[in-house]
Amino acid sequence: MSVWFVPKDAAAKSVGADQIAERLIAQGEVVIRTGSRGLLWLEPLVEWSDDRYGDRVGWCNVTAEQCLDVLPTSSDGNFLGAVDDLDYLARQQRWIFERVGIIDPLDGDDFLYRGGLAGLKRALAMTPNDVVEAIVASGLRGRGGAGFPAGIKWRTVAAQEPVAHAGSGAGAAKHKYICVNADEGDSGTFADRMLMEGDPFCLIEGMVIAAWAVGADLGIVYLRSEYPDAIATLEQALEQARERGWLGANILGSGFGFDIEIRIGAGSYVCGEETAMLESIEGRRGMVRVKPPLPAIKGLFGTPTVINNVLTMASVPSIMARGPEAYAALGHGRSCGTQVFQLAGNIARGGIVETAFGVTARALVHDFGGGTRSGRPVRAVQTGGPLGPYLAADELDVPMAYEALAEAGGMLGHGGLVVFDDTVDMLEQARFAMEFCAEESCGKCTPCRIGAVRGVEVLERIAAGDDAMQQQVLLRDLCEVMEMGSLCAMGGLTPKPVLSALNTFSEDFDRAGSKLIVRSGG
Amino acid sequence: MNSVQQFDPATDLGTPGVLSDAVVNVVIDGIEIQVPEGTSVMRAAAIAGAPVPKLCATEQLEAFGSCRLCLVEIEGRRGTPAACTTLCEPGMSVRTQSSQLDRLRKGVMELYISDHPLDCLTCSANGDCELQDMAGVVGLRTVRYGEGDNHLTAPTDASNPYFSFDASKCIVCSRCVRACDEVQGTFALTIAGRGFDSRVSPSEEQAFFDSECVSCGACVQACPTATLQEKRVIDVGVPTRQVKTTCAYCGVGCSFVAEMKGNEVVRMVPDKTGGANAGHSCVKGRFAWGYASHADRITEPMIREHREDSWQVVSWEQAIAFAAERFQTIQRVHGTDAIGGITSSRCTNEEVYVVQKMVRAAFGTNNVDTCARVCHSPTGYGLKQTFGTSAGTQDFASIDEADAIMVIGANPTDAHPVFGSRMKQRLRQGADLIVIDPRATDLVRSPHIVAKHHLPLMPGTNVAVLNAMAHVVVTEDLVADAFVAERCDATSFAHWKAFVALPENSPEAIAELAGLSPESIRHAARTYASAHNGAIYYGLGVTEHSQGSTMVMAMANLAMATGNIGRRGVGVNPLRGQNNVQGACDMGSFPHEFAGYRHVSDDSVRQQFADIWGVSLREDPGMRIPNMLDGAIAGHFRGLYVQGEDIAQSDPNTHHVTAALQAMDCVVVQDLFLNETAKYAHVFLPGTSFLEKDGTFTNAERRINRVRPVMPPRSGKAEWQVTCDLSAAMGYPMDYPNSAAIMDEIAALTPTFAGVSFSYLDKVGSVQWPCNDSAPLGTPIMHEQRFVRGSGQFMTTPYVPTDERTTRKYPLVLTTGRILSQYNVGAQTRRTDNQRWHGEDLLDIHESDAQLRGIANGDWIEVASRAGTTRLRARISSAIPAGVVYTTFHHPVSGTNVITTDNSDWATNCPEYKVTAVEVRPAGGMSP
Amino acid sequence: MTAATVMTSHRLVAMANQIANNVPSREGVAEQVAHHMQQFWTPPMRRELQLLAQSEPELFDAAVLDAVALAPV
Amino acid sequence: MTCTSRWPVWDSVVARQLVTAIAERHAGPVLMCLQAIQGHFGYVPEGATPIVADVCNVSRADVHGVLTFYADLRTSPPPPVPVRLCAAEACQAVGARALKGQWQATCELDAELAALTGVDEPIFCLGNCALGPAAVVDGELMGRVTVERLRAAVLARAEQDSEQSV
Structure with missing residues (x-):
């Protein structure tokens, strides 16, 4: 039976994928909603196969109009041929995204057919300690930015005893947590979103493996509110995973118990920082905590907590399935x-x-x-x-x-x-970096709280040509204070875009004053 | 007296001290230093004499890491970590000064000052501002940022009567917010907004006065700038000298530094070295001391022939002679025992001691009693019977190690706020809380605190409930057998065990009577008994019952049976109502006991006193207050010396008290104000406020604190001197050069005080008795090796219901308590701005009882008991169970004691304030 | 006796009976009551109680009467 | 065209039920409670803070601190069809600043549109960075946005709302 594959990914939907799916269904076609292949400039990218698991051909930039009466054919101008053969895809090495865009993200059978749970089954057959050491051996590092070896973090948590929530009385249940940071706030990043929308079981599988390895009983995915589709998909996936025994009291009959809940962010970039994220999950203001104690020792609600990014956690199943050596070799x-x-x-x-x-x-x-x-x-x-x-x-x-x-x-x-x-104004980009910091600063430390606002003002003075050279000196001093003095990466790294703009694109600063900058944002 | 120490970085080590046996060696600026493991680099640097600049850090609060002034360099580490949040590690080498650090600190300060008013010279904190100091320390000379976004026009909130909040000066260090959370535990403050818009917000950005703030002053204390500041400092200027002394409100006994300008108090600042309060305070001690200079103060002696006459101001000599003559006349006509005296728990140990000495030696009678009669006399009785000492077993700090805290008939967050805050700290760390109280007090459920068990029992059923808990302990095998076998009297234990095991003492048997479910009693008993450390704290809800003494013994039994005595984190602890209840009792104010709780019939003890006092002493007990009042009505008791106590207002059954006063020939009142009792007096001797006293107070944890005069007595005479003068006029001179000499005499005559002297206290700050050769440093925890009486004595505790029964005519039970802002009968607090929080007493009534009677919130109502009737306004409340009504007694106009009865504790005659059968009805025509 | 003395006398009776009802042990109540009055009551109070016990024994708990007999003033 | 609010009017009993259900099931529930209230009523009305504080057993100050920290949480009702334009770098690189200017100009000229969409509150990154400029119209993500597409989307959504409310 011939099948159409239309992505349900938010990016694809943002350019009309839903309307195409509706059209095809209206015409009696069988449509499977998938994630996106990740060839976003081609979206909506619609694929067809004569069998659910058969080879697929595709059409790019499909419009609803194109599907109005006649179905797309291989003679259409936007016909791509075999999608897997597209150079862009063929040159990739997909471990994490191996199923994204191919499977129906909410079809557990699809997931299993394409290798899902192989990693978990392998892990459950090993001792938790061996799983930790496998992750150490794989060389997997945190994908959130800091690049800390994931296995070492797991080792620390595994070595802790479970702890009751801070402040709970005698007899309270003891826990360790797996927290997944899905607060993907960086501009220019969308891989977490696409993974959660395109293969949510992969993330769940990774979390269960982590939980088994470190002895955690509860998992939380902290997911930003800007990703409603990812939230909905992951929620449904969790529901199914519980029904299928991939989560819950007795996972895959192993006797091991673990469950996951989603916490939704509320519009704060800083909450992508791991300790601010913990505060936010605990329902408080997303203020950065000081370390030590490390979250691995005293994390969520005071319990030992693994915190990994979505991509880190989603790397785990394929590492376990294909072997850490193969991974480390890359x-x-x-x-x-x-x-x-x-x-x-x-x-x-x-x-x-x-x-x-x-x-x-x-x-x-x-x-x-x-x-x-x-x-x-x-x-x-x-x-x-x-x-x-x-x-x-x-x-x-x-x-x-x-x-x-x-x-x-x-x-x-x-x-x-x-x-x-080449139309970019790098002085304006530097100013925006400061403005972004001012908008998103949690306000805890002085260099970030006041410094970012002063940074905007100094850059505006440079733009206006007021005392530009002195202001550049001041800007560099300010950047040093923010970089060396800030409590977390928000204030500490904001000087990076600013100084790189100033150093590498100094011409934009030097001709400042010749034109006025229009502030963007409000 | 020292000059005021303005902010000095060396005195605040920046982060709290750590207790650890392990030590770490670090090198700071080349100085090798050893600190306990867990110590911050900041604290280590301060100890090493290389203090690091700081603004958001203070040793009163956990490290926060926000100001970023304390950056340091650590060998082998990238970047410039903050000294406050970095812990010392073995071998660590720290540099606190470098050109980079100079630059960074100056840069941070430049940012601060770019959003701060440049008005140091006219700022009320000039010279007492950490921001100003730090700007100097980092050497900031110019601010290069020019005009920019700022908070300079942010408004000032002056709604609180005592302090103002000037938002334009706020540096968002969060010290106020953290102090409110960590120290006080009220969580009234937060930072609202984020980033540059961050601002301190009381509740929902309300005015401080309208917010959840309880005015403890912790935020003001924590503020490093003039943002949160005492209005007095703004009005008067910064103080010039300081005197350490002790608060005269509740039994916590907080140490304060009185900051003075000449003889005027500018502010009272909690002393962080204070043994009881460790730098914390409440709205009364911190702010409500203005009564001491209130216009109502009487500072000249006055007499009158008849109580109908108007007062006549006379000299001290005339007043003393008049009083002495009257007392002597009474004794000539009606006998030696026709007069007596009452000592005050508000006065110093020395003042109390000389009054009881005057009564025993000069009056020649044992008719001396103290106001503790009406509050904690059952504590003295009950704990003496079981443990052997009439005092609580622990120091306050002990609660830091309690795992289950049982609070019975006490409301510490209102009545003992500083200890309440400490308790809340421990509860937030995870200790289990059991509250046994008819009311849902603040502790039962308030932000971040929730009791594991609340037993809202019917007033008057305490003993039944404790017996039921004991029943659970003995029948569910929760007895600490080893402790009992080793430390307690086996026979009494066996009797007690057999008694509480009786079916009639089971939770099921008493549940209905107490208004509780049997399960709740069982769960509470298990929680207390199975905790590693279980501690009992109790208040007047235990003692002020007809079975008050039985209940005290019941608690002591339970503690012994579960092994919860004799170490930190456990114990049986009375929360004393007034500042010197413990001391007044210690000083021999009871008619049957000399100082140190030794019976007057003990020949050897009596002989010691007789020898030193140079008189022969009576061997029979004298009259208690109620006996004196009864005697007055009967006509054989005719003269009374009342030290600093307002019995006409504070004692039960006002009609009875005033009739008794009226019947006397001579009533001498020594007080600050013309109180209710003074209406019946013939002689008024002006007293001294705590700011004028020189002596000691003993708090609820047996801690003897120095009270130092910050100004001369306004009446021209110390109170003990007045007593001595009267004694002399009665023919028994007492010559003390100063009050230190009185303490020396106390120490000589009282074994538990043997090591105490003013000079010793000045050296060590404070000490907990017993303080003597065997415990030269005092005794924070009692009964550690053995009970004072030897082995712990179990007392069987039959539950005998009070005679005060509800009937169809009086169907409700009235119980009483305190509120945070007022103190006792309000004589002091009503003369301060604390009135603004609680201007009248209200009657709390359950919705169903109110509905039944057609009473709406705020209605004027009439409360009638068998003893009398009064009027109050009603407040519908869910904090009390149906069938119970509740009020405070801070306002004389409320006349709460008009309706309380003559019932009292069987053993001590402590009045049964907590149970009065009443009816409540709308008071027509009284509505405002 | 004046009305006032009657009232205070009755209070003594009530106090004595209350002590008898409340002393810890149900064995040897009279001894406990006697001891208690010895410890805490003034001699005139004890004397008055004694007189009352003779004149109006019906007002008293039996144990109090025994106690009065045990502890002559 | 009239557009009736699709949000229910404030009801403290309903609010208490909503937050009680959350507080019973989750640790650290304050933020979730505020989100639930906003999810139901469209915003967090004044009376919500004491309810959340009471149910979660925290102070009103605690709740207020959370409420004012997060950009998502609003204390006034949302416009009928909120429009938020992505203001982050990836969209800047493809003309987000110009788009914002054009959109503001369009709204200034079209009072009806302005009333429907309210004031644009910048949002940083919608995760549609390869298909910028991105915007979100009443919760629906759009890529390769132009003023014309925005306007059409707003009007379509308003139309849909008014049909539903009839």
Whole structure:
């Protein structure tokens, strides 16, 4: 029976995927809603196969009108042929995203057919300690940005005894938690969202493996409110997982019990910082906590807590299934395995590129991404989100890996690259970095709370040409105070985009005063 | 006297001290130093003499890490960590000064000052501002940011009568918020908004006065700038000298530093070295001391021939002579025992001691009693019978180690707020709480605190409930057998065990009577008995019953049976109502006991006193207050010396008390104000406020604190001197050069005080008795190795219901209590702005009882008992069970004691304030 | 006796009976009551009680009467 | 065109039920309670804070601190069709600043549109960074946004609402 595959991914929907699905269904076609293949510039990308599990051909940028009376055919101008053979996909190494865009994210059978639970079954057959050591051996590092070895973190939590919630009396239940940080707030990143929308069972499987490894009984996914589709999908997936015995008191008949709940963010970038996230999950203001104590020892509600990013946790099932050695063999130096790069901004072929660490920024921006969407020259690429530096067009030969990128003054962050063409005003981008910090600062520490506002003002003075050189000196001093003095990365890293703009694109600062900057945002 | 110590970084080590046996060696600026494990780099640096600049840190609060002034460099570590949140690690080498650190600190300060008014010279905190000091320390000279976004026009909130909040000066260090949370435990403050918009918010950005704030002053104390400041400082200026002394309100006995300008108090600041309060305070001690200089104060002696006459101001000599002559005449005509005296729990140990000495030695009678008669006399009786000492067993700090806390008939967050806060800290750490009280007090459920068990029993059923708990302990095998075998008297235990095991003492048997479910009693008993450390704290809800003494013994039994005596975290602890209840009792104010609780019939003891006092002493007990009042009505008791106590208002059955006073030939009142009792007096001797006293108070944990005069007596005479003068006029001179000499005499005559002297107290700050050769440093925890009486004595505790029964005519039970802002009969607090929080007493009534009677919230109602009738306004409340009504007694106009009865504790005659059968009806025509 | 003395006398009776009802042990009540009055009552109070016990024994708990007999003033 | 609010009017009993159900099931429930109230009533009305404080056994100050920290939580009713334009870098790179200017200009000229959409509150990143500029119209994500598409989406949504409310 022939089947149409139409993505239900939020990005695909944002350009009309739902309307296409409705049309096809209205015409009596069988439609399976999938995640997105990650070739976002092609969305809506509609696929067809003569069998649910057969090879697929696809059409890109499909419109509802195109499906109005006649169905798309291979002779249509937007026919892509076999989707798996598309160069963009064929050149990737998909571990985490191996099922995303292919399966119906809420069909557990689909998940199992495509290798789901292989990792968990393997893990449950091992001792928890062996699972921890496998993750250590894989070299998996935290995908949230800091790049801390996940296995070492798990080892710490595994070594703790479960603890009752802080402040509870004698006899209260004792816990360890697995917290997944799905507060993907960096501009230019969307891999967590796509994974949760496209293969939520993968995340669940990863969390169960982590729970087994460290002896946790409860899991929480802290998911940003800006991702309603991911929330809905994950909620349904959790429900199904419980029904299928993949969660609950006796997972896969092993006797091991673990369950997961979702907590939804409420519009705070800082809550992507792990301790602020814990505060937010505990229902408080998302203020950064001081460390120590480490969350691994005293985390959520005072209990030992594993905190990993979505991509970190979603890497775990395939590591367990395919073996940590295979994973560790991939990558660049101490950056093992694959990274899900996200190409965004002014880019011709924006989307997901999962490949081993070590690919250069240039390869991502030009070979995969095809340069700018506008067709104008690339001028700057911001890596690592709003707190990441801007690289100039001639700095893109750097390998995308934690250490290599840091040495080059870049930052891997959550693996996003935001491309700008030559119309960008880098003084304005620097000003925005400060403005963003001012908007999102939790307000706890002085350098961030006051410094960001002063940063905006200083940059506006530079833009206005008031005492520009003195103000540049002041700006550098301020950046030092923020970088060295801030409590967390929000204030500490904001100088990165600012100083990279000032240092690399000084011409935009020097000609300041010749034009007035219009403030964006309010 | 020292000059006021303005902020000095060296005196605040920045983060709380840590208790740890393990030590860590670190090097700070080349100085090697050893600190307990867990100590912050900031604290270590301060100890090493290399203090790090700081603004958000103070040793009263957990490290927060927000100001970022305390950045340091640590060898082998990246970046510049904050000294406050970084813990010392073995071998760590820290640099507190470098050019980079200079730059960063100056940069942080530049940011602060870019949003701060530049008005240091005219600022009320000039010279007492940490921000100002730190700007100097980091050497900030210019602010380069120019005009920008700021909070300089943020408004000032002056709604609180005692302090103001000037938001324009706030540096958002959160010290106030953290103090409210961590120290006080009220959680009234938060930071609202975020980032640059962050602002301190009382409740929902309300005025302080309208918010959840309880005015404890912790936020004011914590504020490093002039943002939160005492209005007195704004009005008067910063103080110039300081004197350490002790608060004269409740039995917590907080240490304060009176900050003075000349002879004027500028402010009272809680002393962080205070043994009882460790730097915390409540709205009364911190702010409500203005009564001491209130216009109502009487500062000259007055006499009158008849109580109908108007008062006549006379000299001290005339007043003393008049009183002495009257007393002597009475004794000539009606006998030696026709006069007596009452000592006051508000006065110092020394003042109390000389009054009881005057009564025994000069009057020649044992007719001396103390106001503790009406509050905690059953404590003295009950604990003496069981443990051997008439005092609580623990220090306050002990509660930090309690795992189950049982609060019975006490409302510490209102009546003992500073200890209440400490209790809440422990509860927030996870101790289990059991509240046995008819009312849902604050502790039962308030932000971040919830009692595991609340037993809202019917007033008057305490003993039945405790017996039922004991029943559970002995029948469910929860007895601490080893402790009982080793420490307690086996025979009495066996009797007690057999008694409480009787079916009539089971929870099921008494549940209906007590108005509780049997399960709730069983659960509570298990929680207390199975805790590692179980501690009992109780108040007047235990003692002021006709079975008050039985109940005290019942609690002592339970503690012994479960092994909860003799170490930190356990014990049986009375929360004393007044500042010196413990001391007044210790000083021999009871008619049957000399100082140190030794019976007057004990020949050897009596001989000691007789030798030193140089008189022969009576061997029979004298009259208690109620006996004196009865005697007055009967006509054989005719003269009374009342020290600092308003029996006409505070004692039960007002009609009876005033009739008794009226019947006497000579009533001498020594007080600050012309109180209700003074209406019946012939001689008024002006007293001294605590700010004028020189002596000691003993708090509920047996801690002897120094009370130091911060100003000369307004009456020209110390109170003990007045007593000595009267004694001399009665033919028995008492010559003390100063009050220190009185304490020396007390120490010489009282074994538990043997090591106490003013000079010793000045050296050590405070000490808990017994303080003597075998315990030179005092005794925080009693009965550690053995009970004072030897082995613990179990007392069987039959439940005998009170005679005060509800009937169809009087169907409701009235019980009484206190509120935070007022104190006792309000003589002091009503003369302060505390009136604004509680301007009248209200009668709390359950909705169903109100509906039945057609009473709406705020209605004027009439409360009638068998003893009398009074009028109050009603408040519908869910905090009390149906069938019970509740009121406070802070306002004389409420006349609460007009309706309380003559019933009293069987053993001590402590009045049964807590149970009065009443009827409540709408009072027509009285509505406002 | 004046009305006032009657009232206070009755209070003594009530106090004595209350003590008899409340003393811890149900054995040896009279001894406990006697001891208690010895410890805490003034001699005139004890004397008055004695007189009352003779003149109006019906007002008293039996144990109080025994106690009065046990502890002559 | 009139657009009746689809949010129920404030009802403290309903609010208490909502938050009680959460507080019974979850640790640290304050933020969840506020979100639930906003989810039901469209915003967090003044009377909600004491209820949340009481049910969660925290202070009103605690609740207020949370309420004012999170950008999502609003203390006034939302406009009928809220529009939020992504203001983050990836969208800036494809003209988000210009789009915002154009959208504001359009709303200034069209009072009806302005009344429907209220004032744009910037939102940082909607996770649609390859298909910018992105916006969210009454909860629905849009990619490759133009003023015309925005306007059409707003009007369509308003139409839908008024049909539902009839």
